[in-house]
Amino acid sequence: MEFNKELDARGLNCPLPILRTKKALAEMASGEILKVLATDPGSVKDMQAFAKQTGNDLINSAEAGGEYTFFMKKK
């Protein structure tokens, strides 16, 4: 999937992946896509909750070998 920016949040634990995601999105334009890599199992639900509450669109999330990949489209 195409994306405009990538954020590596691997090895970080709650709440850092969310805080870094928020910061990365702040520097992006509306409609751009952020790719986030994480290893925190809690980030799966947290990313959904973040998207729901902030109005950003979590367009895709996947897990492979304990690593999570998220694609977030900025509101």
Place this chain on the structure above:
Amino acid sequence: METKKLAIIATKGTLDWAYPPFILASTAAALGYDVQIFFTFYGLQLVRKDVSGLKVSPLGNPGMPMKMPFGPKWFKGINWNIPNAVQSIIPGYENVATSLMKMTIANNGVATIPELRSLCQEADVKFLACQMTVELFGFDHADFIDGVDYVGAASFFEFAGESDICLFI
């Protein structure tokens, strides 16, 4: 949609209890909340310039697992159940427990308190310190980080009274 508000009263001054106020405040700020934290009594320790003195005490805390942050997996899995009477007579016990806790924190990719605290400030979380306890404990405003407002309970209620969530930690 009107901005949601979170008001937190932080009353604990130990390393473990330093986490909940800063984690919740920074996360709420990332979700778009307006956040204020009122630091009172031992919570004042959390806004001191130097927080390296924050400690964790396993003494009288049966909920705290005592596990080693190093060694092979089987060793890390052992819960060292040390009786209170023994804990209390070992000199430096809290210091050892604190450095083991800091190691565990780093191993798990959990942020440090100074890091979380500056993330809160970057996200415009407002820090209020209870002026009464500052005086009661003999602190000076110079002991605390920049960006703290010194107020009384009435000022906190100005914000807390209109908050959507108010937490006493």
